[in-house]
Amino acid sequence: MMADDSSGAPAASQGCGAECEPREATYTYAESGALFRRAAQVIPCGIYGHLSPAPCTPVSAYPFFAERGRGARFWDVDGNEFIDYMCAYGPMILGYNHPVVDEAYQAQMRDGNALTCASRKMVELAEYLVDLVPMAGWAYFAKNGGDVTQYATMVARAATGRDKIIAIRGGYHGVEPWMQSPGHDGTIAEDHGNVIRIAWNDVAALEGAIAENPGRIAGFIATPYHHPSFADSEWPGDGYWARVETLLRKEGIVFIIDDVRCGFRLGLRGSNEYFGFTPDLICFCKALANGYPISALVGTDALKRDASKVFYTGSYWFSAAPMAAALACLEELKRIDGPKRMIETGTRLIEGLVAVARSHGFDLRATGAPSLPYLRLTDDESLMLHQDWCGECTRRGAYFTSHHNWFLSTAHTDEDLQRTWDIADDAFKAIRKNRAG
Template sequence: MRKVYEYPRSRAAFERACKVIPSGIYGHQGPAEGCYVPIEAFPLYSSKAQGSYLWDLDGNRFIDYMAAYGPNVLGYNDPDVDEAAARQRAISDCTTLPNPVMIDFADLLVETVNCADWAFFAKNGNDVTTGAVMTARAYTHRKKIVFFKGYYHGVSPWTQKIDYAGVLEEDVQNNLYVTWNDFDELSEVFEQNKGEIAAVIAQPYMHGNFADNELPAKGFWKKVRKLCDDTGTVLIIDDVRAGFRLDIAGSDHYFGFKADLICFCKALANGYNVSALCGREFLKIAVSSLSFTGSYWMSAVPFAAGIACIQKMKRLNCPQLLIDQGTKLKNGLVTTALKYGYDLHVSGVPSLFYLRIADDPTLMLHQEWIAECVKRGVFFTNHHNHFINASLTDADIQETLEIADEAFAVVKDRHS
């Protein structure tokens, strides 16, 4: 039996944080949005990270399958990326005039990403999804945007819902919502809003929370592409989450179609803060017309890191490597679950796998199992898809399966 982790230092740090930071840790890395059930099972702060591992303040080591919610694609502290960043830092970073490394990065993206004729840089995924929607509106002179229910495109008011705190009805009044994979419903919405739809924005497949992730139905994307072409609507792919974990040329390429605009962030620079909006030639003038910038958007260090990251991902054939490792893990977890009579569903592309024990639709059983895994050193979440990184070894997968086995045994014993 493995040591069961405890987190007194994390708890103490959190109590300190609550005094000076709203809700201690806000957002997706906090205990509420992170769905830490029960709270005692989860560490709250890290002390260091390396490769696939994360250590908390209490010295507990975790095999980290959240990869900082995506950015860690090559492994924490990847030497090639860090070296490129250090070299650039010694030259310049945030300066009055941008460093030409920005052009090198754009060149590389145009060469790498199937639909890219240009690249526009910012910091977070939300910046580039917002830039994409603004570009579509600038180009089409239309207001409405189609979303697929279960979407996540960032945190700006336009990406949120009418009932979210701080969001006005006016912020979302031009949002139209359709069911993922339901082309008939999408066509009907287009018919009802003829000449008013600026863009369809979508993740390459549905990786919503609390539900099995859903790949596109056969022919779905081709039909959506044609509908957009026929109606002069911009097709935006939000590849912030899945980008470079399915296909180095973009997830639209993986699914056999070409987006008009594609948004990248997370895996773009292995944790260095940069995002990119790439697009087709006909939208270059529209994106140029935007008043859209930021203090750190042209910092050079993340560009250098991004170049090194993409070059290394290409050398490693990273998406296939991640899919292969994800498949090994997926098969191992399903087999381990079956040993205890549990039906573990693993959905989505294996490099971005989503887990759910299907025996209990309330997810409580699943939450128990995830908690037992975390307490023994495998950082899974109970609500969100996971992320494979390139430094994950077969030995890590084996250790994960051993911990998963022990966690299943604990849960089984509790309920027998």
């Protein structure tokens, strides 16, 4: 447990008070830089997509390449060790190289992975998910989150014979052209022709979109709560989900929950259960197999026939080893009540960080679920102060991003939290010193 001083800040495990010099950030990234220069010669962007260095500002504070991971930590190619608060952007939930999950994966690999027929593990995993998730009557497997958010919209169209999808502005569902923000390179205006974007938490906007498109809306897709990048997360307002559910049922619109990011960090039965509503389809991915590649769409019995009408598949979608890993991961999360543990650890992490910030005269705001919180220093609306602080923490061994929500795992320990608070303390001293100088 953290020890508190009178300011409420966790006591530094070593060192002195707010007035003394910060321990210097010692991390440097020469090998990361060299590898990136090689990558840029042969790979567009060097590193693309969500692992691109672009949003990690200041860029000098971050490594680009990781060498290995263990538990809640990873090591970069320069040998720097990080307590990882990004968890591979969500997939790592039980800790890197978890022995139970890895053994399940390896055992299946020894038997066979991508074979000419589907595997027994596929049936077992579908049965497990149908038992685990109350609304689910069936499960369908793919690889990435975007595979199943796309499939969900196809099922909605097959079920209704309608064309339009309502989505939340600023929501992220993957990289299919219609999921990207209009104007992105490689997409065209027509990609968005059947997508209507409305504001989060706005039932009137949903009613308006339905009224303006009579008989045209196939599905509504949203995350369980709103977690955009570069902005605070937003919880559903009072009665929001109940009103949305009633409206969609009345209009015969398929209700899709994208649980790719929140899934298994709020509860194991679907994050909708946490908020008390029932969708028709739920998309899972990220944490489903502790890092092994698999995603799942689960749906109600009523949609099973329509799901079976849609042709949708991929070369590796039947790989048995990630299915074995998913089964082991879910069983382990259930055995240790993983979501409860991550919410508790996240709550303590945040309380400690907020208190450390306060002891240095800063206001650190946390939004979203404690198991995947978005943190932001409110003292500077431009985010630059927050970027500096996250960078100072990262260069001392607590890997924080400033643009994206963080992720907790069941592998984060009390020792990790104490070390993180110590690092945060030094980082606040450093940004005060930098700004003064």
